[in-house]
Structure formats: structure tokens, C-alpha cells
Amino acid sequence: MVLENEPIPFGDWIAPALLFFLQAAGILALLALVGGYLIAAFRYGPLDGGDRVFRFLKRGLGDxxxxxxxxxxxxxxxxxxxxxxxxxxVGFGVFLLILLFAGWFLDTDSNDPATLYISFVLTATTYLVLLMALFLSVxxxxxxxxxxxxxxxxxxxxxxxxxVLGRIIGFSLIGTMLLALMGVFSYFFVVRLLNHTHEVEVASLEPLPGGSSDQRAGRTEPEHSHRHEVTLEADGTGSTNTVNGHWHEIDPVEDGDETRYVLGPPRGMFNARVPEYGELRFRDRSGAAVSRGINVGNEWKYRSFIEGATLAAAVWRFDGITPERYGDSLPIEMTVRVFRSHKGDIEQPIRGTLKLRNPRNIGIESAVEVFQAKDGTVNPIEIPRKLTTPEGRTIDLFEDLAPEGELEIEMQCLDSGQYFGVAKADLYLRARDASFQVNFIKGFLGIWVRMLLVTSLGVMFSTFLSGPVAMLATLAALVLGTSTGFIFDVAAGTVEGGGPAESFIRLVQQKNVTVQLEPGLTTDVVKAADVVFMAVMTSVTSLLPDFGQFDSVEYVAHGYDIPPDLLLVQVLSGVGFVIAMFAIGYFFLRMREVAR
Amino acid sequence: MPPDVVVETQNLTKVYRDFWGRRKVRALRALDMEIRRGEIFGLLGPNGSGKTTTIKLLLGLLFPTSGKALVFGRDATDVSKNERIGYLPEESYLYRFLNAEETLDFYGRLFDMPAKVRRERAAELITLVGLNKDKRRQLKEYSKGMARRIGLAQAMINDPDFILLDEPTSGLDPIGTREIKDLIIRLKEQGKTVLMSSHLLADVQDVCDRIAILHQGELKELGRVDSLLKLRDETEIRARGLSAEAQAEIRAVIERHQGNVLMMDNPTTTLEDLFLSIVRDSEARPGRRARPEEEK
Structure with a gap:
């Protein structure tokens, strides 16, 4: 999984978020109060208008x-x-139909079927549940x-x-029930469909080259569009290699005079890795410390790059490295973005090195370990407890390199003219795995929060709009809320092509986004209109939920435990927006005559 | 507001406007009236006269353009007054996917009634309106008369002090109509106040103590039914034992001829005649009250 935004620790998030919530609520309340008074004063006079506003507030408190x-x-x-x-x-029926015919459009030859299937069921559930919430609520x-x-x-x-509250709760209950049903069916769909075993090709078994005399190696029959290499011990037990993200255990079964080798169910397919992140710093091509790597283009924001075959390096510093936590080895996983300044052999990965160092005594370091990086692919490396120094001396990972529990891991790119793009979350220690089932539920919790938001938005809009108009308004909010980053970028002028007015002119004049508009009054008017458009869109978007923030599908699909902090942020943000929608819905329903 | 007054309107006016705020119609104009505790008050008027608007203003479903509507001394838009109110709408605006028991249970919960009380009250009301056999059927399967009955039951779920009935006998057969009228009278006997609107003038005449007649949003007539129906410019004499000659000389000669006067009073018209004459008069002279208040 390639993280583009680092999850914010809950402790860092809560205070500014609460402040923003209170500010937004205060400003909206003030605007409503002033607007309400002006309208009341216009209709009933300044004194009576004030009295009405006061009574409205008093009754609101009473309500x-x-x-x-x-x-x-x-x-x-x-x-x-x-x-x-x-x-x-019926929505649930549609979901079951989609699952029944999923085989038609899911790539069974995928080299990461778990990610594909989990991603599919979570995405299908998200769309169906959000659509259902939209139609019910508006x-x-x-x-x-x-x-x-x-x-x-x-x-x-x-x-x-x-x-307002009754409807939000009622529709959310129905959504929750549907979501629970979909979750159960999704889980069994994924697990059952990916469950498989293989037959060992007995004829392929030969003594293991370089192994002991009793060890044998061979391969399995193909199944689910793949086969494994197998290694058998003298007693007939063994395991396969990892293909398509999983492996199998092998047990011998006596069948008359013959011995059959039975493969168990796939292992390691459904993960919930719990990464331990370190602090990242960089060195430039001359080896000098810098705060960031270099910019290779459009991916500047989160990730920066180190140049190959130079002294440029990315250095992570970790805490809590103890044998009690990690045992006899240190499992590292990394996801490196690869940027090629020349094509080279495109089939060949770019080579890099890892070096471990004692941060308190930089003279103690391990010899480099070479790895091969494919762009955006998880690369697991198991660091053994006993290591050698560049001079060939044996050192202990915990006693020599991390006696205080602190450890530095330095990454460099070996190939000249090629670059590695890294960020803090791109190299982590896999201290432990959480329960996949619990993580699956957490993923559904993210969908649940989004369902709650759509429901409350729909109910809020329906307090003062007709059904179809409320549906359009909710959809618009959903689209804006999903594109918050883009809208803020357009407003900040970092997106080529300008705002809505300029884009429209470019469409009509068939000018691409890099061509300058001709200077003149028309261009000035268009740009001025965009300033107004973007001010409005930015203000509206600032008040809308950022739906992307609630999307945890990638975590579950790629086998990462959804951080508790992220979950807390999602749930609390959702609750905050529901409170706001409730207040706005109450205001509009109080203001309107329900009869005609 | 005196304690025996349940409803008071002061200069109550409602103007319907379009989306742009332009005036579409003045549905109610400066209505002043009171409904007193324990009386059955009838609201009469042709279509579009402002009856339903008045009821909706009293219920807080509409907001007055000007003037005031007070119910139990509270502003009509104050939700808390609804604790003591029951409302039967003109049509059965109930959730058709619920059955009778679920309907009454739902409305009982809206009054924050505990489950046990709701169950007892629902059973009692279902028996009262004669829907015991059909209490498990969804309302969408009900006839119009049955829907009126369950509507009436929901209006009484909270044992209200003041009941607004919009066309309560509409859609009912003669027996059902009689039962509803008896029920309204029973409610009055229990000390409850009833406001009803109806097009069926005979029903109003049968049960109402006082009526208000509206036309084109204006109050045209307000008073006791028996008083309003009295023809003040005519005298009716009912006598027995008079000779044919004596009949030619009225009143002055009865005693002289030793006749026995049984009754001497103003005759009454029917409410229907009164209603039609007010409507005709109002159309001929818009804006004028049919009769001065002091005549009643």
C-alpha cells in the first residue's frame, strides 16, 4: 500500500479539530442569528423581530x-x-447478485487476489450502502x-x-443492519473464494540442492492460476514458497503403500500488519543532512527522493527495539516509489541497500544488505539477530546495534540516474499482526461512518428541499466532499487550468491547460469570476465532510491494520458532522410551515 | 386569557405567498374568536372560506401572518400545548403500512407514554371505535370509514382536553355518523372541549353549542346555535282549541275567546337556510358582518 497521507495521531488532531468545529459552529450560528433577525426585523419591525428571535432561541433551548x-x-x-x-x-439482493456474478469481472489470475477481492467487496458495499442511504434519507x-x-x-x-434525529437514527439503523449483513457475506465470499489447496507433483520431487540429504524440493500442480515450489523435510512435512501473497503447510498422509502430501489452506493471505514507524531524515548527494530529499516532479507533497549511486540516503530512527518484542529477528517491510530518469531494463528492479546503525555510537553498523525495489510493491526483509560489520565482525542486533532500544536504518539507491521516493511510513518494522477479522470490521466501520454522514446530510437537506432537489444537494455535497483536496488545490492555484470559469473558456476555445489565455478584459473577467467561484466553493467545501478521510478500504485490502487513531478520528469527525447536520436540520424544520 | 377560554384568536390573519413572497391569497382575515372550556364549537364555511387554515393555525401547522392564536394560553406554535390536544385531520393522514395497534402504539410513544399505558389505552380505543376484528390489518386495507375511526382513536390516544375534528363524519355511514356524534357529545359530558368543522350542517346543528361561519376568510357569524337559528322578526303561535274565527285574530283575541296559548316564541330556521343566506349576503356585500353581535 502506498500511503499518500500520513494518519494524524489522535492527540495532535483532537484539539485543532475541536477548535475548528467550535469556530465553524459559532460562525454559522452567528450568521443564522443575524440573518434571522434581519428577516424578522424587516417583516415585523425591529422590536417585534428581536422579540421573535429571542423567543425562537428560548424555545430552541427548551426543545x-x-x-x-x-x-x-x-x-x-x-x-x-x-x-x-x-x-x-432489494439493495441487499443486488449485493448478493453482484457477489454471485463477481467471477465474471474479477481477475482470477491476479498476483494479489486477496487485495483485489477485499477491495472489490468493500467498494461494492460502499457504493450500495451510500446509494441506499441517499435514497432513503432524502x-x-x-x-x-x-x-x-x-x-x-x-x-x-x-x-x-x-x-430530524429520529430519521437519522432510523435510517442509520437500517443501514447498519444492511452493512452487517453485507459484511458477513463479504467475509465468507472472500475467504471461501480464495480458499484452495494444491496437489504435490510427486514426480517433481528431487533432493534439495544444497540441503541435507533427506530434504526434497519440487512443485505443486497448478490451481487458481498459480503453482508453488515445495520443500519437504525428512519426515514429509514442509511448506511452499510464497506465491500470490500466500503459502501452504504440507503434511504427509499415508495412503496404503503410498505417501501423499496434503497442502493445507493458504496462509499469510489475510493480514493486518501493525507497522511501527520511525522518524525519517535525509542526506543529500554529498552526504550533508537535509530535511527532505529532492523533488522529481509532481509527487512533492509527501514523498521525496534520494538519488542513486551518490551519498544521498534516507535514514529512519526507531525506538523500542528489544528482543522481548521482536525475538530473534527484526522484520522490516518497505514500499519504495521508484523514479527512473532513464528507462534501463524496465523488467529489472532498481537495486538499493539497507544498513543498520547504532545511533548512539555511529561507529557500530552492519554491512549493507542489497535489495531490489519494484515501484510501490511491499518488500519484506527479515534482519537476523546476528549480523556482521563491514569488517566481518559478528555483532548482535539488540546488544550492539540497539542496546538502548534505538536503531537507525539507512537506505540508499545503488543505480546511477535512478531515484527512490520515500516517506516516513514507507519503511516500518512489522512488530506484530492484528486480527484480520477485526480489521475487516474496522474497514466496515469506515463505510458505516460515511453512511451516517450521507444519511444525516440527506435528512438535513430534506427539511427544507423537495425530495429530488435534496437528493441533488446531497450528491453535490458528496462529490465536493470527495474532492476536497482538488478543490483546495484549484483555489490555491496549484492546479493548471484555473477555476470553473477559466476551465469552461478553455473547453469552448479548445485550449489545453498549459496554454496561457490571451491577456485582455475577457481573461480578467474570467479570472475574477473564478476568484468568486473558488471562494464560495472553498467555503462550502471547508464545511463539508472530507469523505476521503473515512476511506479505509486500502488498509484492509492491502493487509494493514487500520490505526486506532485513524478510526477514532473517523468516528469523532462523523459524530461532529452528524451533530452539525442535526442542528441545521432542526433550524430549517422549525422555520418552515409543514402545512400549505 | 380567562381560565375557561381554551382558544383565543386575536386579529388572526393568514396570507399565502408564492416563492417570491408575492401575495397569492388572503386565506384568513382578522379573526377574533374564543372557544370556551367544555363546549362543542363548530366551524362552518364553504370551500376556501378559511376553516382549515384556522385549524392549521391553531395547531401550529401554519404560522400567522399577523395576529395571535392562543391555545390554553400558549402560542399556537408552542409544541408543548400539544400535550393536551387531539387532532383528527380531514383525511386519514396516517402511515398506511402500520396496523391499528402499531398506529396507536406509535402515537402513544409520541406522547412519551409508558408501554403498559400505551397497550391499555390502545386496546380501549380500538374497542371504542369498533376495530377489534381489524386491528392487525394494515391501514392501507381499511375502508374510508374504518380509516376515520382509527384516525379518531389516534386523536384521543392522550385523553386530550381539547379535540380538533376536521370533518369527523366524512366517509361514515349513517350508523357510524350517529356513533361519532354520540361520542362527541360524550366527550363534552366528560368536560372536554371540541372544535369541529363540517360540511354536513345537520351534524353541526345536532351537536354544536356554538358555531362560527366563515366566508372568504372572514368571520360572518358567531354565536350559540339555538340563538342563531331563531328568526327574530317573526312570531310563531301554536294553539289548540281555537275556532276557525279565532284563528283570524292572533294573540289579542285569544284570551278574549278563552283560547289556551300553548306556545308563543320565535320560530327557527334550519342551519342550512341560515348558512346559505349568510353566504349569499356575504357575496352580495363583501366585508360586512351578517348581523351585528348585539342582536344575538
């Missing part, structure tokens, strides 16, 4: 205090009943108002906030 869980749950139950009546389970309240069923509800002691 908040009088929120009844029983009423809210009654309305939530009604929303659940309504969803079931509207055949929400049409419910407008339909109630149109059918006048709302009349028998609001003439009971029901607060507008209870109507």
Missing part, C-alpha cells in the same frame, strides 16, 4: 432539553418500518409533508429536533 428518547426512538422505528416498506432489502420527510402524514406527528408534542 433541546425536552428531547425525549422514547419519541426519538418511536420516530426511528417508523423510519425503519418505512425503509422496509420501501423494499430496502425522500422520507418530503413524502411525509406531501402526504400530510406529518400533520398527525407535529400535532403531537414532538419537537422538530426529534423528527
Amino acid at each position: 433541546l432539553i425536552a428531547l425525549s428518547p422514547r419519541r426519538v426512538m418511536a420516530l426511528a422505528w417508523l423510519a425503519v418500518q418505512e425503509s422496509l416498506r420501501r423494499r430496502v432489502l 425522500f422520507s420527510l418530503p413524502a411525509d409533508i406531501k402526504n400530510k402524514t406529518i400533520h398527525t406527528v407535529v400535532t403531537k408534542p414532538v419537537r422538530p429536533g426529534e423528527i
Whole structure:
């Protein structure tokens, strides 16, 4: 997995996030108050208008205090009943159909089938659940108002906030139920479909070259578009090599006079790695310390590059390196971006070296270990406890290199004219693995938060818009929320081609994004219009949830444990937005006449 | 607001506007009226006269353009007043995918009633409106009359002090209509206040203590039914034992001829006649109240 944005530690996130939330809430509340007063003053005069605004606020506070869980749950139950009546389970049926026919469009020859299948089920679930949440949430309240069923509800002691909250909870409950069902089916779909075994080709078994006399090597029959190399011990047990992200254990079974070798289910296919990250620093081509590597173009933001066959290096410093945590070896995994300034042999990986060093005594270091890097591919390396120095002396990883638990790992690129792009999260220690099943659930939690957001957005818009318009508004919010990074980049002028107005002119005039527009009044007007457009879009986008932030599919699909900090940030951000949507929905429903 | 007044409107006006804020129609104009505790109050008027607008303003479904509507002394838009209110809408605006028990349970929960109370109250009301056999059927399978009955039951789920009934007998057969009218009278006997609107004038005449007649958003008539129906410029004499001659000389000669006066009073018209005459008069002279208040 190639991380483009490092997860922010919860401790660093919470205070600024809370401050931003309070600021945004305060500004919106102030705008609503001033706007409300101006309208009331215009309609009823300054004194009566002020009195009305005061009463509105007072009653709003009263409504908040009088929120009844029983009423809210009654309305939530009604929303659940309504969803079931509207055949929400059809969505689940569609999901099952997609799974049934998944074999038609999933590449069974993939060299990483687990990633492909997990990514597929999570993405399909996301789209279906979000669509369902959208349709349920935007049409419910407008339909109630149109059918006048709302009349028998609001003439009971029901607060507008209870109507909004009840719907959000009700539709979220239905979404949760569907999501749970989809999760269970997805899990068994992935596990069952990828489960397989192989037959060992007995004829291929030969004494292991370089091994003991009792060891044998051979291969398996092909299955699921791949086969493995096998190594058998004298007692017939053994294992296969890793192909397509998994391996098998082998056990002998006596079958009359013959011995068969039975392969167990695939191992190592479903992971939830828990990476331990270090602090990264760089050295430039002359070996001088620098804060970042060099920029090779468009990927400057997070990752920077070290030049091959120079003194340029990336150095990670880790803490907590103890034998109690790691045992007899140090498992390292790295994902290196490769940038080639000349093509070379495109089939051949670029070579690099790793060197381990005691940061408190830089004279103690290991001999270099050469590795081969393919762009964006996870490269696992097991560092043994006993190492040799460049002089050939044996040293102990924990006693000599990391006596205080601190260790430096230095990476260099060997090939001249080629570059390695790295960031802090690109080289980590694989201290342990978490439960894949729990990680799978965490991935669904990210989808759940997004479902919650779409539901609350839909309900909020439906308090003052008709069903179809509320749907469009929610979709627009979803699109804007998914493209926050791009919109901020356009506003900052870092994206070629300008804003909406300039892009439109370029489309009409068939000018590509690098061509300068002709100076003149038209261009000035277009650019000025873009300033206004982008100010509005940036303001709106700032208030919308960044949907990309809730996407954990990549973590689960690529076998990384979703960091608890990220999960906390996702859930708390989601809750914050739901509170905001609830408040806005309450405001609009209070302001409107539900009858005509 | 005096304690025996349940509803008070002061200069209550509602103007419907379009999306751009332009005036479309003035649905209600400066309505002043009171409904007192324990009375059955009828709201009459042709289509578009402002009856439903008045009810919606009293329920807080609409906001007044100007003036005030107070219910139990609180602003009509104050949700807390609904604790003591029951409302039967003109059509059965209920959730058609629920059955009778679920419907009453749902509305009971909106009044924050505990489960046990809800169950008891629902059973009692289902029996009262005669839907015991059909309580498990979804409302979408109900006839119009059955839907009115369950609508009435939901309006009474909280044992309200003030009940607004919009066309309560609409869609009911004669027996159902009689039952509803009896029920309304029973409610009054229990000390409850009822506001009903109806096009069926005979129903209003049968049960209402006072009525208000609206036309084109204006109050045209307001008073006790028996008083309003009295024809003040005519005298009706009912006598027995008079000779044919004596009948030619009224009142002055009855005593002289030893006749026995059984009744002497103003005759009454029907509510239908009164209603039609007010509507005709209002159309002929818009903006004018049909009769001065002091005449009643």
C-alpha cells in the first residue's frame, strides 16, 4: 500500500479539530442569528423581530432539553418500518447478485487476489450502502409533508429536533443492519473464494540442492492460476514458497503403500500488519543532512527522493527495539516509489541497500544488505539477530546495534540516474499482526461512518428541499466532499487550468491547460469570476465532510491494520458532522410551515 | 386569557405567498374568536372560506401572518400545548403500512407514554371505535370509514382536553355518523372541549353549542346555535282549541275567546337556510358582518 497521507495521531488532531468545529459552529450560528433577525426585523419591525428571535432561541433551548428518547426512538422505528416498506432489502439482493456474478469481472489470475477481492467487496458495499442511504434519507420527510402524514406527528408534542434525529437514527439503523449483513457475506465470499489447496507433483520431487540429504524440493500442480515450489523435510512435512501473497503447510498422509502430501489452506493471505514507524531524515548527494530529499516532479507533497549511486540516503530512527518484542529477528517491510530518469531494463528492479546503525555510537553498523525495489510493491526483509560489520565482525542486533532500544536504518539507491521516493511510513518494522477479522470490521466501520454522514446530510437537506432537489444537494455535497483536496488545490492555484470559469473558456476555445489565455478584459473577467467561484466553493467545501478521510478500504485490502487513531478520528469527525447536520436540520424544520 | 377560554384568536390573519413572497391569497382575515372550556364549537364555511387554515393555525401547522392564536394560553406554535390536544385531520393522514395497534402504539410513544399505558389505552380505543376484528390489518386495507375511526382513536390516544375534528363524519355511514356524534357529545359530558368543522350542517346543528361561519376568510357569524337559528322578526303561535274565527285574530283575541296559548316564541330556521343566506349576503356585500353581535 502506498500511503499518500500520513494518519494524524489522535492527540495532535483532537484539539485543532475541536477548535475548528467550535469556530465553524459559532460562525454559522452567528450568521443564522443575524440573518434571522434581519428577516424578522424587516417583516415585523425591529422590536417585534428581536422579540421573535429571542423567543425562537428560548424555545430552541427548551426543545433541546425536552428531547425525549422514547419519541426519538418511536420516530426511528417508523423510519425503519418505512425503509422496509420501501423494499430496502432489494439493495441487499443486488449485493448478493453482484457477489454471485463477481467471477465474471474479477481477475482470477491476479498476483494479489486477496487485495483485489477485499477491495472489490468493500467498494461494492460502499457504493450500495451510500446509494441506499441517499435514497432513503432524502425522500422520507418530503413524502411525509406531501402526504400530510406529518400533520398527525407535529400535532403531537414532538419537537422538530426529534423528527430530524429520529430519521437519522432510523435510517442509520437500517443501514447498519444492511452493512452487517453485507459484511458477513463479504467475509465468507472472500475467504471461501480464495480458499484452495494444491496437489504435490510427486514426480517433481528431487533432493534439495544444497540441503541435507533427506530434504526434497519440487512443485505443486497448478490451481487458481498459480503453482508453488515445495520443500519437504525428512519426515514429509514442509511448506511452499510464497506465491500470490500466500503459502501452504504440507503434511504427509499415508495412503496404503503410498505417501501423499496434503497442502493445507493458504496462509499469510489475510493480514493486518501493525507497522511501527520511525522518524525519517535525509542526506543529500554529498552526504550533508537535509530535511527532505529532492523533488522529481509532481509527487512533492509527501514523498521525496534520494538519488542513486551518490551519498544521498534516507535514514529512519526507531525506538523500542528489544528482543522481548521482536525475538530473534527484526522484520522490516518497505514500499519504495521508484523514479527512473532513464528507462534501463524496465523488467529489472532498481537495486538499493539497507544498513543498520547504532545511533548512539555511529561507529557500530552492519554491512549493507542489497535489495531490489519494484515501484510501490511491499518488500519484506527479515534482519537476523546476528549480523556482521563491514569488517566481518559478528555483532548482535539488540546488544550492539540497539542496546538502548534505538536503531537507525539507512537506505540508499545503488543505480546511477535512478531515484527512490520515500516517506516516513514507507519503511516500518512489522512488530506484530492484528486480527484480520477485526480489521475487516474496522474497514466496515469506515463505510458505516460515511453512511451516517450521507444519511444525516440527506435528512438535513430534506427539511427544507423537495425530495429530488435534496437528493441533488446531497450528491453535490458528496462529490465536493470527495474532492476536497482538488478543490483546495484549484483555489490555491496549484492546479493548471484555473477555476470553473477559466476551465469552461478553455473547453469552448479548445485550449489545453498549459496554454496561457490571451491577456485582455475577457481573461480578467474570467479570472475574477473564478476568484468568486473558488471562494464560495472553498467555503462550502471547508464545511463539508472530507469523505476521503473515512476511506479505509486500502488498509484492509492491502493487509494493514487500520490505526486506532485513524478510526477514532473517523468516528469523532462523523459524530461532529452528524451533530452539525442535526442542528441545521432542526433550524430549517422549525422555520418552515409543514402545512400549505 | 380567562381560565375557561381554551382558544383565543386575536386579529388572526393568514396570507399565502408564492416563492417570491408575492401575495397569492388572503386565506384568513382578522379573526377574533374564543372557544370556551367544555363546549362543542363548530366551524362552518364553504370551500376556501378559511376553516382549515384556522385549524392549521391553531395547531401550529401554519404560522400567522399577523395576529395571535392562543391555545390554553400558549402560542399556537408552542409544541408543548400539544400535550393536551387531539387532532383528527380531514383525511386519514396516517402511515398506511402500520396496523391499528402499531398506529396507536406509535402515537402513544409520541406522547412519551409508558408501554403498559400505551397497550391499555390502545386496546380501549380500538374497542371504542369498533376495530377489534381489524386491528392487525394494515391501514392501507381499511375502508374510508374504518380509516376515520382509527384516525379518531389516534386523536384521543392522550385523553386530550381539547379535540380538533376536521370533518369527523366524512366517509361514515349513517350508523357510524350517529356513533361519532354520540361520542362527541360524550366527550363534552366528560368536560372536554371540541372544535369541529363540517360540511354536513345537520351534524353541526345536532351537536354544536356554538358555531362560527366563515366566508372568504372572514368571520360572518358567531354565536350559540339555538340563538342563531331563531328568526327574530317573526312570531310563531301554536294553539289548540281555537275556532276557525279565532284563528283570524292572533294573540289579542285569544284570551278574549278563552283560547289556551300553548306556545308563543320565535320560530327557527334550519342551519342550512341560515348558512346559505349568510353566504349569499356575504357575496352580495363583501366585508360586512351578517348581523351585528348585539342582536344575538
